[in-house]
Amino acid sequence: MEYRVQARRIDAHGSLAVAKEAEVTLDTDLAGRRDAMNPVELLLSALAACMLKGIERVTPMLQFRIAGAEVRLDAVRQDAPPRLTLIRYEIIVDSPETDQRLDLLHRNVLKYGTISNTLSGAVPLEGILRRKA
Incomplete structure (x- = not known):
């Protein structure tokens, strides 16, 4: 069994991970963000x-x-x-x-x-x- 996720930088405040039809906003901001998980x-x-x-x-x-x-x-x-x-x-x-x-x-x-x-x-x-x- 294999799994696949793609992630890309949106801007200096966040990124987006995609798997199947699901998307998750990623906290990749150096200052952190409250609306996404690090x-x-x-x-x-x-x-x-x-x-x-x-x-x-x-x-x-x-x-x-x-x-x-x-x-x-x-x-x-x-x-x-x-x-x-x-x-x-x-x-x-x-x-x-x-x-x-x-x-x-x-x-x-x-x-x-x-x-x-x-x-x-x-x-x-x-x-x-x-x-x-």
Whole structure:
């Protein structure tokens, strides 16, 4: 399986990424912009999407009952050299399933996630999956 994205500079304040029929405005302004995601936020969004898609993939196989899911992510960045040193996540599911089944869902989401597996080889991923209060 292969993926393709094209990105181009619009001006000094932003760029545009295109994949299939979707477009995403990129924050490539040195001063930053509030109406677009910067590269780290895009990376974290990709990880969140991977985790949510993983939930969608495994819940039918596990016959897992779920009414909703949310992913919260934080990253720690060092300056020299610039890189992420830690990504923390919290997956929150609205589900009546047992704690053991929640743990099974968590393990499966991490085990079969393309982005989570790729990133975990480069930066520590620390987090939990918990039931919505």
